[in-house]
Amino acid sequence: MREERDLQIAEAAKKFTELGNPTRLSIFRLLVKAADTGLSVGEIQKELDVPGSTLSHHIQRLVNVGLVAQRRDSRTLYCEPQIMVIQELVTFLLAECCTRQTQIDPVQPD
Amino acid sequence: MREERDLQIAEAAKKFTELGNPTRLSIFRLLVKAADTGLSVGEIQKELDVPGSTLSHHIQRLVNVGLVAQRRDSRTLYCEPQIMVIQELVTFLLAECCTRQTQIDPVQPD
DNA sequence: TCGTTATTTCGAATATTCTAGAAACATGGA
DNA sequence: TCCATGTTTCTAGAATATTCGAAATAACGA
Numbered sequence: 001m002r003e004e005r006d007l008q009i010a011e012a013a014k015k016f017t018e019l020g021n022p023t024r025l026s027i028f029r030l031l032v033k034a035a036d037t038g039l040s041v042g043e044i045q046k047e048l049d050v051p052g053s054t055l056s057h058h059i060q061r062l063v064n065v066g067l068v069a070q071r072r073d074s075r076t077l078y079c080e081p082q083i084m085v086i087q088e089l090v091t092f093l094l095a096e097c098c099t100r101q102t103q104i105d106p107v108q109p110d
Numbered sequence: 111m112r113e114e115r116d117l118q119i120a121e122a123a124k125k126f127t128e129l130g131n132p133t134r135l136s137i138f139r140l141l142v143k144a145a146d147t148g149l150s151v152g153e154i155q156k157e158l159d160v161p162g163s164t165l166s167h168h169i170q171r172l173v174n175v176g177l178v179a180q181r182r183d184s185r186t187l188y189c190e191p192q193i194m195v196i197q198e199l200v201t202f203l204l205a206e207c208c209t210r211q212t213q214i215d216p217v218q219p220d
Numbered sequence: 221t222c223g224t225t226a227t228t229t230c231g232a233a234t235a236t237t238c239t240a241g242a243a244a245c246a247t248g249g250a
Numbered sequence: 251t252c253c254a255t256g257t258t259t260c261t262a263g264a265a266t267a268t269t270c271g272a273a274a275t276a277a278c279g280a
Binding site for chain 1 (some may be wrong): 116119120122123124125126127128129130131132135136138139140142143144145146147193196200202203204206207208209210
Binding site for chain 2 (some may be wrong): 267268269270271272276277278
C-alpha cells in the first residue's frame, strides 16, 4: 500500500521530469498544437531546429513515459501527444485537495 | 516575441522539473491535501521522514518557482501550495490544442 | 542571558542529465 | 542492387541535481 503509493509518485515524477526540459516541453507543446494530425520526427525537427540525435533522444524519453505515442507510416514515424496522460497527472496531483484532517488523538477504549 | 515564448517555455519547464523529483512531488502532494490549512516544515518532515537539510532544500526550490508560498508564524514557517500556478501550467501546456494548421504555401501576388 | 525549538546554509561526494557529432540502421523507390 | 530519406544508436564531455551531516541562524520562553 505504501509501496504502491511510492510507485505512483515515482511514475508521476518521471512524467513531470520529462516535461521539465525546455526542448522536450517545446516538442510536447508543438505536438499538442497538432494533436489532431500528429507530426513526424522530421516535421518536428524542421520546426524546432534541434539536431536529429538530440531530438530522437528527447522523443524517446517522452515515449518511454507514455506522454507521446508513435505510429509508423512506411519510413515516416508520426508522434502524437497523449493528452489523457496529462489529465491523469493533474488529477493525481490535485484530486486529494484539502482532504487532510488534522490528526486527532483517538480516545482510548476501556 | 520568440524570446518571450522561449522565456515562457523555460519558466514552465522549471516548474515541471521541480515537480519531477519524487521527494518534492511528495511534499507538494502533501501540501495539496492540506491546502486549506497549510503545513509547517516540521509537520512535513514528520510525515515524510526526510532529513531536515534535504527537506529545506527541496521546499526552497518549490518556493523559488512559485509552486509553494510561505508564511511565518513566529518560529514556525507554514507552506501553502499555489494551486493556481498548476492550473496556469496546464493551460500553458494544453490551451493551443489542435490549433496548428498545416502550412499552405502562400500564393505569390503579381 | 541561556537554553530550546524551528529552520537554513555549507560543503562535498555521488549520480544523472544534456547535448550533439559520427556512424549505423531501416525502408522504400529507381 | 544501389541510392536517398528518415530516424536511431553510440560515445563522451560538460553541466546539474541529489543527498545529508555538521554547523549556523533566528525567534521565543524561562
